[in-house]
Amino acid sequence: xxxxxxxxxxxxxxxxxxxxxxxELPEIALAGRSNVGKSSFINTMLNRKNLARTSGKPxxxxxxxxxxxxxxxxxxxVPGYGYARVSKKEREKWGRMIEEYLTTRENLRAVVSLVDxxxxxxxxDVQMYEFLKYYEIPVIIVATKADKIPRGKWNKHESAIKKKxxxxxxxxxxxxxxxxxxxxxxxxxxxxEKI
Ligand SMILES: Nc1nc2c(ncn2[C@@H]2O[C@H](COP(=O)(O)OP(=O)(O)O)[C@@H](O)[C@H]2O)c(=O)[nH]1
Ligand SMILES: [Mg+2]
Numbered sequence: 001x002x003x004x005x006x007x008x009x010x011x012x013x014x015x016x017x018x019x020x021x022x023x024e025l026p027e028i029a030l031a032g033r034s035n036v037g038k039s040s041f042i043n044t045m046l047n048r049k050n051l052a053r054t055s056g057k058p059x060x061x062x063x064x065x066x067x068x069x070x071x072x073x074x075x076x077x078v079p080g081y082g083y084a085r086v087s088k089k090e091r092e093k094w095g096r097m098i099e100e101y102l103t104t105r106e107n108l109r110a111v112v113s114l115v116d117x118x119x120x121x122x123x124x125d126v127q128m129y130e131f132l133k134y135y136e137i138p139v140i141i142v143a144t145k146a147d148k149i150p151r152g153k154w155n156k157h158e159s160a161i162k163k164k165x166x167x168x169x170x171x172x173x174x175x176x177x178x179x180x181x182x183x184x185x186x187x188x189x190x191x192x193e194k195i
Contacts (some may be wrong), residue, residue, distance in 0.1 A: 009051075041176065064076055102131070140194070
């Protein structure tokens with residue numbers, strides 16, 4: 001499929017099913033803990049400086065953000081997990097919103113699950129991966145901030161992450177940097193293969 005990735009815009013924000021777009025366009029959801037580089041990933045992939053806001057304020061009401069890409073597909077930005085400061089009630093609300101989207105959305109083709117290449121995955125990262133595997137949702141692991149690790153150490157960090165996640169080798173694993181754009185073409189290839 002030919003997609004003009006420069007032709008992208010925010011379409012709508014949704015709290016639940018009744019607000020989702022009503023059509024058949026394929027969707028790729030982006031998940032990851034806050035600050036992992038999710039907004040930067042979206043901006044980099046869509047050649048934009050500030051389409052997805054970077055470093056949004058923690059704790060504010062968070063919604064699913066749908067981005068229209070050339071009227072052919074969408075990115076769905078899932079609010080980041082792992083804010084220490086949100087209440088139990090907010091966390092539960094967040095959980096229900098994500099679960100509803102991930103388990104019932106027919107348009108969903110794959111989830112890009114972002115982790116920080118520098119660190120071992122958090123308990124939340126592991127839980128998200130296990131959740132996606134359990135529901136048999138195709139996963140693309142994107143390890144962000146690769147520019148902050150010398151290339152000679154990429155393998156070591158990749159192996160540590162895979163081990164902690166109990167990574168399924170049939171999933172994609174991509175080293176990515178929104179600073180150098182390393183991994184961008186690979187990420188697009190993986191995404192286009194899923195839609
Ligand atoms: N060096 C480097 N910094 C990054 C990268 N991706 C994101 N950041 C920085 O990490 C912080 C959080 O990024 P953001 O995209 O807002 O994360 P989000 O909360 O997951 O949406 C910001 O200061 C970004 O500039 C990357 O690939 N390399
Ligand atoms: Mg963000």
